[in-house]
Ligand code: FES
């Protein structure tokens with residue numbers, strides 16, 4: 001039987017998605033559904049002096065208006081609001097808790113009505129009077145108040161001294177503005193209250209995280225709360241923490257004892273969390289032979305006034321480039337905005353952008369080819385922990401990426417390549433991310449008719465989890481993929497971590513392998529118990545499940561069909577639940593790598609920038625499904641294009657509010673912005689990283705892409721733009 | 736559902752309008768429903784007819800997730816009031832497959848993995864059906880341009896273009 005692992009299997013949920021059958025959190029039209037509409041704050045900081053719902057309450061069809069004054073009871077301790085990814089320091093935001101306004105767009109009231117339009121119009125009639133307090137929302141004006149946080153990366157040598165005496169130096173600041181995830185699906189929750197039992201359909205990347213959070217906030221018993229998310233219309237990190245609409249939906253369902261849906265508007269989603277605006281300072285010092293001697297990376301990032309959110313922006317250089325002297329610093333600035341949150345490749349998308357632009361600038365200063373510089377500085381060890389990698393085929397990424405792109409035809413001089421009225425620029429960058437595994441349990445129920453159900457409380461946020469679970473289970477159980485039924489997105493299923501950090505594929509698939517092995521053991525026992533069993537004396541690892549049979553690995557003619565083994569034991573089903581084994585071994589670094597090559601064409605007169613070609617060569621261990629893997633990396637590249645050229649949440653700092661809280665003025669790439677994207681998976685067998693050799697792909701696709709594009713824009717125009725996004729006004733004065 | 740009856744003055748600013756009976760043909764089925772004049776075609780489909788295959792991504796005509804075919808033309812159903820479409824023929828994503836056989840575009844989207852999360856997909860497919868009917872797009876660049884009203888945050892664009900090309904060739 002052909003192996004499904006490694007084959008370009010079409011998505012098993014494809015049909016549901018192209019026919020409109022797949023149901024998302026806001027699409028459960030249960031009878032008697034009440035619709036909630038949020039009234040949000042129009043100031044960034046202060047107190048509610050008075051909130052008057054009377055206008056709303058007079059509207060025909062309005063049932064109630066919930067505010068901090070009349071809401072049902074909620075927990076009063078911080079711990080109850082701490083979800084799995086809550087920041088270590090700080091107090092999580094509590095929706096509708098009290099009269100304090102912490103950010104613009106904060107929910108202040110929930111209008112509940114028999115239909116959505118009525119709730120919406122009534123929401124506009126709720127009057128709020130504030131006592132305003134002075135606010136700050138601008139990272140640049142507040143950077144003097146930045147404070148350093150503890151970082152794991154230790155300094156090495158004396159980076160300042162080495163930099164001062166370096167033959168060639170580059171030092172600069174780079175800036176990444178606030179960005180918003182903008183998944184296509186609006187955040188929504190449907191809460192169904194049934195006599196003390198609560199079922200919630202939620203837009204989330206972690207059903208069990210939300211379930212535990214709701215139990216804490218509402219002091220409910222775990223078996224009284226079930227959270228479901230069979231499909232999710234994009235997450236990108238925005239659905240890692242429970243968002244406020246789920247609290248409001250549950251509050252209302254408890255208050256009314258009726259099912260309630262709360263769906264946010266696109267504008268309201270700009271108050272959920274964001275990639276923090278970040279200033280990155282790089283100081284690189286090289287010897288005249290082009291090897292690094294000094295590396296300093298400092299980041300100053302935004303967090304809220306009430307939580308300290310920070311990710312690893314500065315440590316990536318330790319993984320990529322050898323430097324005897326190095327120093328890292330991470331600072332935070334507290335602003336009157338919602339707490340920043342994870343957004344695709346958090347820390348790396350921003351930190352590696354700055355690092356890889358700085359390396360490009362150093363290559364220019366050294367008059368070295370950018371690929372050559374990276375090879376000269378290549379590190380075979382994680383210098384932070386001073387350990388080797390389980391695998392690192394980054395050299396091969398550079399080689400295959402450059403070859404596919406045609407990098408050898410690049411003329412080094414900026415503004416030296418043209419095509420008609422366009423300046424042509426070629427740039428490159430490296431990418432790096434982690435290859436983690438988290439504790440995960442999978443249940444398999446195998447029935448005598450050769451069908452199996454494979455279940456864990458994962459989410460498939462579009463990454464293809466349904467499909468790879470089916471592929472791995474089909475191979476491990478020796479069944480056709482159509483006989484595998486995958487269940488996920490339900491908090492009552494076996495324990496599974498959040499869908500994030502690129503760890504789901506490795507965690508879930510290794511757990512499937514372990515569970516399938518246990519199932520195989522049970523089958524073997526039954527087979528051995530048969531009269532004159534051809535498998536007598538075999539151990540669980542002496543046999544494999546192939547084509548519906550238990551087959552000796554040594555002699556394929558010795559086999560027993562699954563059906564007859566089960567029949568002989570009068571078992572109509574085998575149920576097993578096992579976990580993956582998360583390595584304790586810290587002797588090797590576990591990372592995924594990439595090399596990105598980008599071509600831009602810049603209209604010389606107008607400054608219009610188009611990304612005409614991108615090659616992303618990725619070394620990510622075993623690729624389970626080239627089709628969905630390709631889509632994930634391609635999507636990451638599209639995100640990199642947005643980050644480089646389009647995306648920026650714009651504030652009016654006088655009011656402390658977002659000015660472009662919609663998907664027309666917050667620009668994301670559209671079809672016409674995206675041209676030729678080539679994804680290469682470099683061969684990287686790795687049995688050490690985890691038994692199946694899976695490294696994960698969710699983040700790596702975006703890392704380094706914005707840098708490759710920024711470097712290409714420099715190469716095209718001779719103008720170095722260090723603050724993203726690179727809009728045409730920033731390059732237009734290049735003559 | 737909100738009480739119907741004579742328009743009722745609520746506050747100094749807002750009155751709740753009276754609901755109006757309308758007839759639509761949706762995916763070949765004649766439907767009668769009673770909607771408020773401010774109900775969009777999108778909400779009528781999703782909330783009144785439980786046809787949730789048509790998606791809401793912005794409610795402002797900015798994303799294309801709500802694209803449906805009205806009398807053969809692609810429109811953003813969030814920018815259209817249901818009452819304006821009295822008597823119209825509407826095709827949604829639920830109406831493209833026939834007797835369990837997928838529409839060539841639906842099959843092409845699966846073949847080319849032209850989606851990830853699937854939330855923009857109904858709109859992309861309906862929009863592509865409209866695009867093919869318009870007959871204007873011939874090249875990949877023209878497809879890109881004329882499909883740019885449909886945002887895909889997952890970034891499936893190159894695969895969407897390939898899928899549309901496949902369906903065009905076969906239609
Ligand atoms: S929902 Fe209609 S265009 Fe976005």
Ligand code: FES
Pocket residue numbers: 184233234462849850851852853854855856886887888889890891
């Ligand atoms: S498939 Fe997710 S937005 Fe297009």
